[in-house]
Amino acid sequence: MTRSQAAEPATEPPDTQVLVEPPGSNISTAALDQRASDAELLAAKLVPLRRPGQWICAAAVLVLIAMLIHTLLTNKRFQWDVVGDYFTRGSIMHGLLLTLWLTAAVMVCGYLLGIGLAAMRLSTNPILRTLSFGYVWLIRSVPPLVQLLFWFELASLYPTLSLGIPFGHEFVTVKTAHLFTGLLAAFVGLTLDVAAFSAEIVRGGILAVEHGQTEAAQALGLSRGRIFRRIVLPQAMPAIIPASGNLLIGMLKATSIVSVIAVTDLLYSVQLIYNQNYLIMPLLLVATIWYIILTTLLSIGQYYVERHYARGSNRHSSPGFWELTRGNLPLFGRTRHDLAGLA
Amino acid sequence: MSEPIPVSEPIPVSEPVPAGQVAAPLVRIRGLRKSFGTNVVLDGVDLDIGHGEVTVLLGPSGSGKSTLLRCINHLERPDGGFVELAGEIVGYRHDHNKLHELHAKAITKQRTKVGMVFQQFNLFPHLTVLENIIEAPVAVRRESKKDATARALALLERVGLGGRERSYPRQLSGGQQQRVAIARALAMEPQLLLFDEPTSALDPELVGEVLAVMRDLALDGMTMIVVTHEIGFAREVADTVVFLDGGRIVESGAPAEVLTNPRHERARAFLSAVL
Numbered sequence: 288m289t290r291s292q293a294a295e296p297a298t299e300p301p302d303t304q305v306l307v308e309p310p311g312s313n314i315s316t317a318a319l320d321q322r323a324s325d326a327e328l329l330a331a332k333l334v335p336l337r338r339p340g341q342w343i344c345a346a347a348v349l350v351l352i353a354m355l356i357h358t359l360l361t362n363k364r365f366q367w368d369v370v371g372d373y374f375t376r377g378s379i380m381h382g383l384l385l386t387l388w389l390t391a392a393v394m395v396c397g398y399l400l401g402i403g404l405a406a407m408r409l410s411t412n413p414i415l416r417t418l419s420f421g422y423v424w425l426i427r428s429v430p431p432l433v434q435l436l437f438w439f440e441l442a443s444l445y446p447t448l449s450l451g452i453p454f455g456h457e458f459v460t461v462k463t464a465h466l467f468t469g470l471l472a473a474f475v476g477l478t479l480d481v482a483a484f485s486a487e488i489v490r491g492g493i494l495a496v497e498h499g500q501t502e503a504a505q506a507l508g509l510s511r512g513r514i515f516r517r518i519v520l521p522q523a524m525p526a527i528i529p530a531s532g533n534l535l536i537g538m539l540k541a542t543s544i545v546s547v548i549a550v551t552d553l554l555y556s557v558q559l560i561y562n563q564n565y566l567i568m569p570l571l572l573v574a575t576i577w578y579i580i581l582t583t584l585l586s587i588g589q590y591y592v593e594r595h596y597a598r599g600s601n602r603h604s605s606p607g608f609w610e611l612t613r614g615n616l617p618l619f620g621r622t623r624h625d626l627a628g629l630a
Numbered sequence: 631m632s633e634p635i636p637v638s639e640p641i642p643v644s645e646p647v648p649a650g651q652v653a654a655p656l657v658r659i660r661g662l663r664k665s666f667g668t669n670v671v672l673d674g675v676d677l678d679i680g681h682g683e684v685t686v687l688l689g690p691s692g693s694g695k696s697t698l699l700r701c702i703n704h705l706e707r708p709d710g711g712f713v714e715l716a717g718e719i720v721g722y723r724h725d726h727n728k729l730h731e732l733h734a735k736a737i738t739k740q741r742t743k744v745g746m747v748f749q750q751f752n753l754f755p756h757l758t759v760l761e762n763i764i765e766a767p768v769a770v771r772r773e774s775k776k777d778a779t780a781r782a783l784a785l786l787e788r789v790g791l792g793g794r795e796r797s798y799p800r801q802l803s804g805g806q807q808q809r810v811a812i813a814r815a816l817a818m819e820p821q822l823l824l825f826d827e828p829t830s831a832l833d834p835e836l837v838g839e840v841l842a843v844m845r846d847l848a849l850d851g852m853t854m855i856v857v858t859h860e861i862g863f864a865r866e867v868a869d870t871v872v873f874l875d876g877g878r879i880v881e882s883g884a885p886a887e888v889l890t891n892p893r894h895e896r897a898r899a900f901l902s903a904v905l
């Protein structure tokens with residue numbers, strides 16, 4: 288506990304005298320010494336609370352990370368040279384691209400359906416409510432792999448699909464086997480799956496918006512569609528995004544189940560190669576590293592989307608991504624501004 | 631908090647009454663009934679409100695004041711009776727002895743004639759003050775953003791909040807938020823303004839600034855129906871004070887009569903509790 292003896296004039300401007308530590312710990316001991324004069328107290332240097340536990344944890348984690356890196360680099364059987372060789376191979380790039388756009392297409396279409404399903408579930412029309420409920424119940428009950436195979440094998444149930452009057456004349460007829468290629472089956476199956484799960488996420492978000500918001504918008508004469516798009520949905524977003532980020536990243540990896548119906552996504556492209564050359568570990572690492580890169584990019588994107596929809600929700604603007612990252616590194620941050628952690 | 635309390639600069643107020651003609655009331659409420667399940671909330675309410683009149687609704691909690699207001703812009707669908715606004719039945723179309731409920735679109739159109747200010751303000755927290763105010767003029771009345779913005783800034787000046795247009799609602803005090811809510815309602819140039827306990831959620835020192843804005847509106851000839859427990863405001867500003875109890879109007883008249891010398895026992899009890 289440093290305390291200058293001479294009552295030197297308090298030169299520091301008052302706003303630097305921010306209390307960093309919670310009251311209690313030092314005050315009682317100071318009172319036990321002898322009562323310091325106000326001038327002494329004003330001149331005293333503020334010492335932030337030391338957090339040795341934090342440093343010990345950081346050190347332990349650093350050692351573990353060092354060990355991990357060491358084994359990754361020195362264990363020859365990881366075959367990093369092979370990883371490097373295959374990392375940007377043409378067929379793997381094709382697989383990567385397919386994984387990316389299949390995920391994007393599935394998420395966009397799935398969410399459009401999901402928002403519709405959520406709106407149906409919250410409507411006053413009992414038929415729409417029941418339909419939505421039934422759909423979500425059914426899709427959530429069936430494993431995605433089964434759905435995928437179902438669409439892929441649809442031809443065995445319905446050899447042809449027709450467009451026409453119910454129970455009457457048919458205008459167009461197509462052979463199902465031609466229609467549901469592996470890729471389309473994957474797209475349809477996964478989209479329907481995302482629709483069911485996103486419907487529940489969106490519904491939860493909408494329910495979190497106060498009813499007074501809708502009433503105020505109605506009283507202003509806004510149309511129902513406008514109230515949903517402009518007033519309710521943006522306010523539901525903070526509740527929707529974290530779960531949706533989960534769903535998106537989950538779907539990025541879940542698209543790999545399409546390998547069972549021979550769609551050449553990232554994982555299947557890798558499998559095709561290691562089935563021939565038996566370099567299983569390094570090739571799985573290639574796929575894994577790509578998944579890690581994509582997930583990292585998506586997580587950063589999620590942070591910015593969350594920040595965008597948090598506007599108006601507190602009195603201060605939120606920190607930038609780098610400020611936040613630094614604030615979360617125990618070695619750099621936590622000096623002046625105690626930044627909020629990634630929740 | 632420290633803005634000057636607004637003064638003057640009149641607001642364009644609804645259609646003037648044609649000269650030399652006995653004005654029909656702006657609002658006519660007849661036999662209005664509403665129940666929630668077995669709970670009878672409005673039990674045959676008759677009420678007239680003339681152009682430019684200020685009517686204060688008093689009554690104990692649960693007496694149906696909010697429900698009455700909400701029936702006037704059809705946020706609540708009445709079970710019986712009707713509300714007529716400027717000669718039009720609210721929420722219904724009269725045809726061959728039947729009242730057909732209107733489609734959402736037509737009801738939405740009727741609602742633009744009535745502004746509403748809520749106890750909890752209900753500003754849109756994700757929009758700035760300016761965006762809150764111009765939302766309806768741009769989306770509903772198809773005003774250009776530029777015109778709507780110019781009018782919004784004038785309205786903000788009018789409620790004593792000039793310069794706060796870029797703030798988000800949560801950055802304002804309760805009194806300021808409620809004044810923004812009033813500006814937002816005024817931006818649609820309504821013929822009638824409904825206030826549901828506009829100062830009940832405010833700290834006592836913020837009540838005055840909101841009441842001052844409302845008093846100004848009244849002086850400018852805005853037709854208003856105000857639910858409030860601010861008896862001073864009722865005494866000073868109201869043309870008519872209506873006392874509601876158990877879903878019925880038990881007393882109504884000039885504030886001097888109703889507030890100083892209520893005939894109905896429930897009104898007397900309520901007033902002695904509030905004053």
Ligand SMILES: Nc1ncnc2c1ncn2[C@@H]1O[C@H](COP(=O)(O)OP(=O)(O)O)[C@@H](O)[C@H]1O
Pocket residue numbers: 666669671689690691692693694695696697698
């Ligand atoms: N949406 C609703 N559903 C069921 N009961 C309601 C609803 N709205 C109001 N009520 C009931 O109606 C009665 C009158 O409510 P309200 O009009 O809000 O009274 P006041 O505004 O005078 O306090 C209360 O008993 C309340 O519980």
Ligand SMILES: [Mg+2]
Pocket residue numbers: 695696697826827
């Ligand atoms: Mg009420």
